[in-house]
Amino acid sequence: MPFDRRIKIAPSILSADFANFGAECRAVEAQGADWVHVDVMDGHFVPNITFGPATCSAIRPHIKGVMDVHLMIAPVDPYIEAFAQAGADIISAHLEAGPHIHRTLQAIRATGKKAGLALNPGTGTDAVAHLLDMVDLICVMTVNPGFGGQKFIHSQIEKVRQLRAMIGDRPVHIEIDGGITTETAPLMARAGADVLVAGSAVFKGGSVSAPEAYGANIRAIRLAAESALSGTLA
Numbered sequence: 001m002p003f004d005r006r007i008k009i010a011p012s013i014l015s016a017d018f019a020n021f022g023a024e025c026r027a028v029e030a031q032g033a034d035w036v037h038v039d040v041m042d043g044h045f046v047p048n049i050t051f052g053p054a055t056c057s058a059i060r061p062h063i064k065g066v067m068d069v070h071l072m073i074a075p076v077d078p079y080i081e082a083f084a085q086a087g088a089d090i091i092s093a094h095l096e097a098g099p100h101i102h103r104t105l106q107a108i109r110a111t112g113k114k115a116g117l118a119l120n121p122g123t124g125t126d127a128v129a130h131l132l133d134m135v136d137l138i139c140v141m142t143v144n145p146g147f148g149g150q151k152f153i154h155s156q157i158e159k160v161r162q163l164r165a166m167i168g169d170r171p172v173h174i175e176i177d178g179g180i181t182t183e184t185a186p187l188m189a190r191a192g193a194d195v196l197v198a199g200s201a202v203f204k205g206g207s208v209s210a211p212e213a214y215g216a217n218i219r220a221i222r223l224a225a226e227s228a229l230s231g232t233l234a
């Protein structure tokens with residue numbers, strides 16, 4: 001998984017057909033997705049339940065590229081090995097999920113997987129200062145985690161700007177998760193994000209039997225983000 005800061009679109013399968021995950025993953029990749037974002041929720045850390053490592057393992061063979069697993073669970077540590085075994089490329093844990101995020105990030109890296117640090121909208125950037133050399137990705141939640149289709153929280157733009165400055169030359173991705181559309185993607189690209197997770201905005205209007213809408217949605221989000229960047233550079 002070579003590092004680069006180009007814009008990457010990561011459809012969240014939270015908005016896919018849960019009875020058809022394999023075909024949905026193949027469809028979004030065929031339609032131009034860079035990564036596939038997999039939301040794991042436990043009904044405890046967040047008020048919703050999705051699925052666990054067995055489902056991740058089942059969908060893994062249907063994803064050619066990067067499988068980006070976002071754990072919204074507490075505790076995290078007892079399950080890291082299972083998600084690594086399930087074939088995740090990146091495993092993100094929430095800073096708020098327990099008192100020992102430093103240990104959790106060490107445990108993720110010890111499996112040989114990339115370590116992601118996810119931040120709720122209410123969490124400040126100071127909490128990240130001593131973790132920067134332990135992470136491959138910081139996921140800034142731009143909604144409160146738990147559900148797709150929520151409204152983008154604008155205060156997170158400044159957080160991304162701060163994180164981008166703190167990261168400097170380190171090979172750390174900034175991922176944005178929640179409420180990404182063609183309107184909000186440019187704001188985040190300009191602030192310094194390179195991975196844009198989008199659930200409802202990618203899956204709207206399409207299906208596995210009519211996947212062209214996924215492609216049009218992915219291209220529209222990418223174009224909006226990239227145009228904002230070329231505007232900045234001009």
Ligand code: DX5
Nearest residue numbers: 012145146148149179199200
């Ligand atoms: C929210 C999840 C997101 C969600 C994004 O808790 O982590 O990945 O699926 O969905 P949209 O893009 O619809 O806000």
Ligand code: ZN
Nearest residue numbers: 012039070177
């Ligand atoms: Zn997510």
